[in-house]
Amino acid sequence: MKNIQINENGKLKHLLTIEGLSKNIINEIFVRADSFLDSEKNNVKKVDLLTGKTICNLFFENSTRTRTTFEIAAKKLSADVINLNVNTSSQSKGESILDTINNLIAMHADMFVIRHGQSGAAHFIAENINPKIKIVNAGDGYHAHPTQGLLDAFTIRHYKKKFTNLKVAIVGDIKHSRVARSEINALNILGVPEIRVIAPKTLMPYGVEELGVIPYDNFDEGIKNVDVVMMLRLQQERMDNALIPSQEEYFKTFGLTAKRINYANPDCIIMHPGPMNRGVEIESKVADSHQAVILPQVSFGIAIRMAVMSLLLEE
Amino acid sequence: MRYLIKNIEILNNDHHFQKKEFLSITKGKLKEHADVDLLNEKLKYEIIDGQDCIFLPVVTDLYADLKTPGQEYKSILDQEISAATAGGITTVCCQPDTDPVLDEPSLIKDLITKANKVFPINIKPIAAITKDLEGQQIAEMKELYDAGAIGFSQAEKSIINTKVLLRAFEYAKTFGFTLFLRASENFLTENTFANxxxxxxxxxxxxxxxxxxxxxxxxxxxxxxxxGTKIHLSKISCRESLEIIARAKNENINVSCDVSINQLLFTDQDIDLYNSNYHLSPPLRSKSDQDSILESIELNIIDAVCSDHRPVEDDKKRLPFEESESGASSFETFIPLTFKAAKIHRLNLEHLLSKISYSPYKIVYGESYDYLNNKNTDFCIYNKSHNWVASPNELKSSGKNVPFNWELEGRVTHTFVDGMKIYQL
Known part of the structure; x- marks a missing residue:
């Protein structure tokens, strides 16, 4: 893929997808995130890296959690933040995406954090607007959610230290998951030797092997000896589209239970991008167990988003 | 008006190039002359130099969208007929998925009349199989045929009710009509945008x-x-379909098929980076499917190549891939792309050109075309050394989007219908 997110000096220009990023860029983001976490520990609540910059959270899809973490991250960097929920604004009056964005650029935004239901929307916007404006993809269709992929990899790095000796399983609705695609890209770049994806065939995308993973349709087989289990959220609409028969059957066959986690390595960590459906993809006591690192993921998410925004907007 | 074409290569009835010293057209009739002296010197001829040119008889396009009726206020029909003429296409078959649907005889007549007011090319509408394309009630096929429809289609819609489909086959067979079918099961294609x-x-x-x-x-x-109904399968795109069609042809089932020119030149790999110009229907398939298409052309499993011309307004293409409208502007690039496909895939050019001329002509008109003895002298002249870029300014079509950005080698310079010159570059 032509990489429009890297400039001629090899530096990050936008963050649209993890695909095509170098290990160096990812490590640079991680090192920055480390420093923000250290500052936090030292009670530094705010840094003035982006004073005078305006960041616009432009969400064409509803999201409270992701938008809030981006907003917190931007405010901690001292940027001004505008939140725009486009579902309720001019798009519903027939304005095109580009017209919406160009109007906001005219209001002097320096960065757009964009979530959109269409795969490739962030690429489309990055290609068609003033090149000085930075774009961060906060999720586009089934394609990518790069900051989530980065924070998940960052979480693994925190608990496991190294990537090159790990077996990681991603479980659930791989087919419709931008999170899974971004996690797979990140883990491949960072050198994870074995990435497994576990799902019923109806939720497994075509040609998934070509992403550099091993597909499993049997959870008990797929989870054997893994060091990390990354669960994905199952959305209600999947039942409506005849992809699975019921939540109950899904939980029985593809839910992470206390019994199943025993097949993994004893020090296996359990991750989930949230929000969780307890009793659907994960058993409650597993979600609350000592192996679960789901809440630290959220904290790391803010540090990662601060790192990405500051890297992109610093002159 | 009389015309004299000198020194041109013609795609002859046997689908071979043949050098002709002199071709004259007088009162619409084409004649060959070994010696120009045989011509009546008192008569005035417009001379056309055939150097570097190919004389292509009856370029016939089996699948095009004229967006008419439905968008008359945008003068789209004028632009599309002009584009077809500039593309050297002398017969255009258009689809019924218009607004309103082509399911009334008056609509068929009206479309032909309006198109011929622009240029007198042969417009051959394919009318709807079912009323409003809803797959419930069979349209008045005989009336539609008498009004000028050459066959019946559901365009991109499938008939879900198999009983209605069976009845449509039986009814069409009654009159010997051809069903032009796009094999596309709508439940499986719903909300899909690529292969x-x-x-x-x-x-x-x-x-x-x-x-x-x-x-x-x-x-x-x-x-x-x-x-026993004659069927023509439009815009086939998959290897597996072609294998089934090959077997059907071996069993002498009355089936023919075409492919879109786009499938010959592009594959699903081209959609990389979400270029909405490659958002087409059917979607661009894999390299393996393309290989099968090329082989099937050589083996005559594929009978024709169509332009799949579908003009899309710029605002409807300039969107994220899945939100953009499918389609590409192809009338004017149809013949240059056919030459290009032969060149890059090392296909027999004469054979491939027959798939956009003699072969689809036979499907539409039910008889073979003989360039010397025929009712209509329809042809275009294609200059192989005229390079050009299909830029928005160059294209006459209302659709300015093409799925490539390279320079085209060769361009249509003249189009004749019924022995009349209707276009000159």
Whole structure:
């Protein structure tokens, strides 16, 4: 893929997808995130890296959690933040995406954090607007959610230290998951030797092997000896589209239970991008167990988003 | 008006290039002359120099969208007929998925009349199989045929009710009509925008499974075998479909098929980076499917290549891939792209050109074309050394989007219909 997110000096220009990023860029983001976490520990609540910059959270899809973490991250960097929920604004009056964005650029935004239901929307916007404006993809269709992929990899790095000796399983609705695609890209770049994806065939995308993973349709087989289990959220609409028969059957066959986690390595960590459906993809006591690192993921998410925004907007 | 074409290569009735010293057209009739002295010197001829040019008889396009009726206020029909003429196409078959649907005889007559007011090319509408394309009630096929429809189609819509489909086959057979069918099962293609493939997975684009086409091909061929209805399968795109069609042809089932010119030149790999110009229907398939298409052309499993011309307004293309409208402007690039496909895939050019001329002509008119002895002298002249870029300013079509950005080698310089010059570059 032509990489429009890297400039001629090899530096990050936008963050649209993890695909095509170098290990160096990812490590640079991680090192920055480390420093923000250290500052936090030292009670530094705010840094003035982006004073005078305006960041616009432009969400064409509803999201409270992701938008809030981006907003917190931007405010901690001292940027001004505008939140725009486009579902309720001019798009519903027939304005095109580009017209919406160009109007906001005219209001002097320096960065757009964009979530959109269409795969490739962030690429489309990055290609068609003033090149000085930075774009961060906060999720586009089934394609990518790069900051989530980065924070998940960052979480693994925190608990496991190294990537090159790990077996990681991603479980659930791989087919419709931008999170899974971004996690797979990140883990491949960072050198994870074995990435497994576990799902019923109806939720497994075509040609998934070509992403550099091993597909499993049997959870008990797929989870054997893994060091990390990354669960994905199952959305209600999947039942409506005849992809699975019921939540109950899904939980029985593809839910992470206390019994199943025993097949993994004893020090296996359990991750989930949230929000969780307890009793659907994960058993409650597993979600609350000592192996679960789901809440630290959220904290790391803010540090990662601060790192990405500051890297992109610093002159 | 009299014309004298000098020193040109013609694609002859046997689909071979043949050098002709002199071709004259007088009162619409084409004649060959070994010696120019045989011409009556008192008569004035407009001379056309055929150096570097090919004389292509009856370029016939089996699948095009004229967006008419429906968008008259945008003068789209004028632009599309002008584009077809500039593209050297002398017969255009257009689809019924218009607004309103081409399911009334008056609409067929009106379309032909309006198109011929622009240029007198042969407009051959394919009318709807079912009323409003809803797959419930069979349209008045005989009336529509008498009004000028050459066959019947559901365009991109499938008939879900198999009983209605069976009746449509039986009714069409009654009159010997051809059903032009797009094999596309609508449940499987709903909300899909690309070929189901590893690249679509990577890009997160919702892909259409090949079975959407294969299942319909199997169904249509089974019905044709049973009932004997002549069917033409439009815009076939998958290897598996072609294997089924090859077997059907071996069994002498009355089936023919075409492919879109786009499938010869592009594959699903081209959608990389979400270029909406490659958002087409059917979607661009894999390299393996393309290989099968090329082989099937050589083996005459594929009877014709169509332009799949579908003009899309710029605002409807300039959107994220899945939100953009499918289609590409192809009338004016149809012949240059056919030459290009022969060159890059090392196909027999004469054979490939027959797939856009003699072969689809026979499907539409039911008889072979003889360039010297025929009712209509329809042809275009294609200059192989006229390079050009299909830029928005150059294209006459209302659709300015093409799925490539390279320079085209060769361009139509003249189009004649019924012995009359109707276009000159």
């Amino acid at each position: 189901e493939s590893a690249i679509a997975t990577r890009l997160g684009i919702r892909g259409s499974n090949k079975n959407a086409e294969v299942i319909e091909v199997l169904k249509y061929i089974a019905l044709s075998k049973e009932i």
